[in-house]
Amino acid sequence: MTDMVNKPPHYTTGDIETIDYIEDVLGSYHAIHHCHGTVLKYLGSRLWHKANPLEDAKKARWYLDRMIKNMEKSKDDWS
Numbered sequence: 001m002t003d004m005v006n007k008p009p010h011y012t013t014g015d016i017e018t019i020d021y022i023e024d025v026l027g028s029y030h031a032i033h034h035c036h037g038t039v040l041k042y043l044g045s046r047l048w049h050k051a052n053p054l055e056d057a058k059k060a061r062w063y064l065d066r067m068i069k070n071m072e073k074s075k076d077d078w079s
Contacts, residue, residue: 005055
């Protein structure tokens with residue numbers, strides 16, 4: 001069964017997962033903003049206009065958890 005929340009196949013092809021690449025390029029501090037924007041995307045008006053609002057809510061939670069992880073890593077940069 002494909003896990004579209006934690007390991008969507010379109011983000012995991014190749015040797016490095018897309019989010020890991022984004023964090024590597026942007027660094028933890030700037031990746032916070034990427035994750036924040038993605039949370040807003042999944043919880044915004046699209047939540048109720050897509051095929052699977054529960055899946056999108058779970059994706060938003062996944063990105064929020066990732067955002068918190070990056071905040072903890074880069075606390076000295078934003079606090």
